[in-house]
Amino acid sequence: MPKDEQRYVIRSVSRALELLKTFSGVQSELSLAEISQRINLNRSTTFRLLVTLQAHGYVEQDQEARKYRLGVTCLELGSVFLNQSDIRKEALPILNGLRDDCKETVHLARLAGSEVVYLEKLEGLLPIGIMGSQVGRRAPAHCTGLGKAMLAYLPESEIRQLYGESGLRRFTPNTITDLTELRRELASIRERGFAIDNEEHEPEVKCVAVPIWNYRQKVVGAISVSGPAGRIDRAIAERGLVAKVKEAGQAISSRLAGDVESRG
Secondary structure, three states: OOHHHHHHOOHHHHHHHHHHOOOOOOOOOEOHHHHHHHHOOOHHHHHHHHHHHHHOOOEEEEOOOOEEEEOHHHHHHHHHHHHHOHHHHHHHHHHHHHHHHHOOEEEEEEEEOOEEEEEEEEOOOOOOOOOOOOOOOEEEOOOOHHHHHHHOOOOHHHHHHHHOOOOOOOOOOOOOOOHHHHHHHHHHHHHHOOEEEEOOOOOOEEEEEEEEEOOOOOEEEEEEEEEEHHHHHHHHHHOOHHHHHHHHHHHHHHHHHHHHHHHO
C-alpha cells in the first residue's frame, strides 16, 4: 500500500480482517484464546471483534465446542468473487478438457504478493495421495509451478520488493531457497515458456504450469497439471504433457482477449 494512503486505514477494520485470516483449511475452528494469541490482541478486544463479525454472519460459533469458524457471509462473498472472475469463467471449459485428457489434477490460480491463490481445482481421474491445494487456499509462489510461472514475468523491481535479499522458506529438500537461484529459474521459465514444480512444495507431487495472459499481454493467472512425480514424468516423456498444458494456456489467453474484443 502506498505510504500516503496508510493514514486512511481504519485500525479496527484491519484487526477484524486479520482475525478472519486466522482461519485456514488446516484449522478451520478456533477458540477465543487461540484467535487472541494468533492476532496478538487481548481476549476482551478479540471477543468484541468476534461478536461484531458474528452479528454480520462473517463468523459463527459452535455452542458445544465453544469454538468459532467462518460464517456463511464469507461463502457468499467468495462465490460472488468466483462468479465475476473472467479468467475462471473463460478457463473452466478448457480446464475440464485438459483434466479429461491428462487424467491428472488441474489448477487455476492467480498471484497475490508472494503467494498464489487457487481459483479452481479439478480433481484428477487417477488415484493420488493427499494434495494440500483447495479453492481459496494460498500457497507460496517461489516453490509452486503456478507461482513460478507468474513470477517469471514480473519486473525485477517487483521481485526485489516481494523477497528483498532474504532467504526463501524451505518446504522440501528440492525447494529453491536462494534468491539468485530463483532468478535463474525464472529466466529459464521465460525461455521455455513453462514452469515445473519438481517436488518443491509437496513431496512426491510434481506439476507443469504455464502463465495466462490478458489482452494487454499481462500475466493474470496460471494453470497447472499436477500428480505423483513418477506419473507426471512419464506424461511429459511419453504423452506430450508440456505441449498440452501450453496449448490449454494459449486457448484461455485467447478467450480472455476475445472476450474483451467482443465487449469493446
